[in-house]
Amino acid sequence: MSIQVLPPEVVDQIAAGEVVERPAHLVKELVENSIDAGATRVHVEFFDGGRIVKVIDNGKGMAPEDLPKALERFATSKISKTDDLWKLRTFGFRGEALASIAAVSKLTLTSRREGDEQAHQLISEYGRKKDLDKVGGSQGTTILIENLFDNTPARLKFLKSDAAENTAIKTTLKAMALSHYNVEFRIQENGKLASFWPACKNRKDRVEQILEIKPLFVGEATRENVRAYAVFADPHNVAKTAKNIWLFAQNRWIQDRSLQAAVNEAYRSLLMHGEYPIAVVWVEVDPDCVDVNIHPTKSQVKFQEPSLAFRAVAGALRGTLEQAPWLAEGQRPRPPQPLADVSAADYSSTQGLPNFATTPMPKENLAFQDSSLSVTQFQKKEFSFPTSTVNEPKIDYQTLAQAAASREELATTPSSAPPEPEAPRGYWSSLEVLGQANLTYIVTQARDKIVFVDQHAAHERVVFEKLMNAWKGGKVDVQDFLFPLAIDMSPEKVEALLGIGKDVERLGVHIESLGPGTIGVKAAPLMIKESILSSVLDKMANEIVDQGGSYSLERVVGDICATMACHSVVRAGQALGMDQMKSLLRDMDMFPLSSFCPHGRPVSVEYPFYKLEKDFGRIV
Ligand code: ADP
Numbered sequence: 001m002s003i004q005v006l007p008p009e010v011v012d013q014i015a016a017g018e019v020v021e022r023p024a025h026l027v028k029e030l031v032e033n034s035i036d037a038g039a040t041r042v043h044v045e046f047f048d049g050g051r052i053v054k055v056i057d058n059g060k061g062m063a064p065e066d067l068p069k070a071l072e073r074f075a076t077s078k079i080s081k082t083d084d085l086w087k088l089r090t091f092g093f094r095g096e097a098l099a100s101i102a103a104v105s106k107l108t109l110t111s112r113r114e115g116d117e118q119a120h121q122l123i124s125e126y127g128r129k130k131d132l133d134k135v136g137g138s139q140g141t142t143i144l145i146e147n148l149f150d151n152t153p154a155r156l157k158f159l160k161s162d163a164a165e166n167t168a169i170k171t172t173l174k175a176m177a178l179s180h181y182n183v184e185f186r187i188q189e190n191g192k193l194a195s196f197w198p199a200c201k202n203r204k205d206r207v208e209q210i211l212e213i214k215p216l217f218v219g220e221a222t223r224e225n226v227r228a229y230a231v232f233a234d235p236h237n238v239a240k241t242a243k244n245i246w247l248f249a250q251n252r253w254i255q256d257r258s259l260q261a262a263v264n265e266a267y268r269s270l271l272m273h274g275e276y277p278i279a280v281v282w283v284e285v286d287p288d289c290v291d292v293n294i295h296p297t298k299s300q301v302k303f304q305e306p307s308l309a310f311r312a313v314a315g316a317l318r319g320t321l322e323q324a325p326w327l328a329e330g331q332r333p334r335p336p337q338p339l340a341d342v343s344a345a346d347y348s349s350t351q352g353l354p355n356f357a358t359t360p361m362p363k364e365n366l367a368f369q370d371s372s373l374s375v376t377q378f379q380k381k382e383f384s385f386p387t388s389t390v391n392e393p394k395i396d397y398q399t400l401a402q403a404a405a406s407r408e409e410l411a412t413t414p415s416s417a418p419p420e421p422e423a424p425r426g427y428w429s430s431l432e433v434l435g436q437a438n439l440t441y442i443v444t445q446a447r448d449k450i451v452f453v454d455q456h457a458a459h460e461r462v463v464f465e466k467l468m469n470a471w472k473g474g475k476v477d478v479q480d481f482l483f484p485l486a487i488d489m490s491p492e493k494v495e496a497l498l499g500i501g502k503d504v505e506r507l508g509v510h511i512e513s514l515g516p517g518t519i520g521v522k523a524a525p526l527m528i529k530e531s532i533l534s535s536v537l538d539k540m541a542n543e544i545v546d547q548g549g550s551y552s553l554e555r556v557v558g559d560i561c562a563t564m565a566c567h568s569v570v571r572a573g574q575a576l577g578m579d580q581m582k583s584l585l586r587d588m589d590m591f592p593l594s595s596f597c598p599h600g601r602p603v604s605v606e607y608p609f610y611k612l613e614k615d616f617g618r619i620v
């Protein structure tokens, strides 16, 4: 066959395959055009799974002579030279959406500008334009698409059920509405009103309106030139899939695994397995630091510095999550404060405290203290959060030393109590300990309620945070084994672990190969009991194998710390003395987010006095 130029209709259909694979894509293109035209009201009607779509807007409209041009390929009013691609202020820029849609449907375009006497209408059937007509109509543009894909049976076959296509359209419209809180949307499905979203005052109101969730919280963070703004639900309000994580870059709805991971990271240790956050996140960078032209449906973007975007997003959520604004006032963790500028030398001079320089202390405490001094080091790591010292857990050396002292006591001599420390400092230590119930719960009271604290969950949280801090500070005390500890596992897992040997080493675990099915541990952190080493390594190997070689160090570390914490803390069923209970509560105050254990279970349960009084029939 000789080489020939394809007829234009064919070219248009090829392009159509890119932009309008599904009715939802078409709806997105049409609504974006309306918004680009400055519309404040957009009405969308669709029938038959989107094979008929009508979009009506009150935007600026088009000149009659522009109507045929709008249907030409690469005809756009939005850019004129390549350079403009880097300073886009509009959604459209390729000038091919309408041409692509026109090529696979019957399209009726009606438009009237402000000041025009009449509207003009252009009908096109599968790319063949008819004559321009004068018609009645108000200001704005109406586009009706019918017979979608009737001339491309192959594409028709790829459509899913009407219900599935309708859902995709509605999801797209939600995204469009989320990104334009000041535009009114009216949506009709098969002739019935499906949604009516009047314009809102701000993004948070819009999220509440669209996702129908309350209460919502807001967070912001900036990392260099990347800004992130997030509206999200508290960790009690969760979803079963990741579908309720909505991401926008330059106000464009995008799919981005890295930013989705950033959202998950921010909620890490607050959610149970299988729970997903509900969050809407907007990322903004200078237009020349992001490429929005990398994907046919413009649903992906490329950041010049993806790690900054990741950190901004995680930071925006984490900053607020750590303050636990969903809790009652007195119950929140103390507001984080910038770290005091304390050098290690100050420890030994602190009056009335054990001399850290000479007194042997439990290793985990030492590690923790050191880590608090190396926050800057932590900031440089890509995956880290929080990245600003403002969000770091407040480290109070006084409390720390007390906690250290009492921890030592917790571990060794429950009976010889040190002098009771002065006034309580945070929510947890302000609770008055009444006793222990069922060898499992610390029973305490506050002014207006009884609070039961799960001793295992609470201690687990404390140890978890200490381990995480120790790791972040790169301060893990390591014990060398005289003979490497041999652990058997599948060759595949051995490979996987050896492949990330360097990272594992940063956790204080030094490994080597002892043959295809055996891994040797030359050294391990003092705080990991030998007995759990093999299960920790096994878990880690599993993760890497499951993820097909890739893995998130932060997550692995989080999991390991959670496992380690879980294995090394007080269990349910263990008797605790008053002082041990008090010291545990004091420790809880050292960390933000102490109201959940690392596995996402609540640490405490409350019983308000008014409920007690109601139960006793004192009040009705
Ligand atoms: P793009 O949006 O990339 O410019 P389109 O094919 O989507 O390309 O649209 C082509 C042109 O038609 C736009 O540049 C714009 O000038 C005009 N247009 C499309 N839809 C509308 C609308 N709803 N209101 C006003 N003008 C529109």
Ligand code: MG
Pocket (backbone or CB within 6 Å): 029, 032, 033, 091, 092, 093, 095, 097, 098
């Ligand atoms: Mg467009």
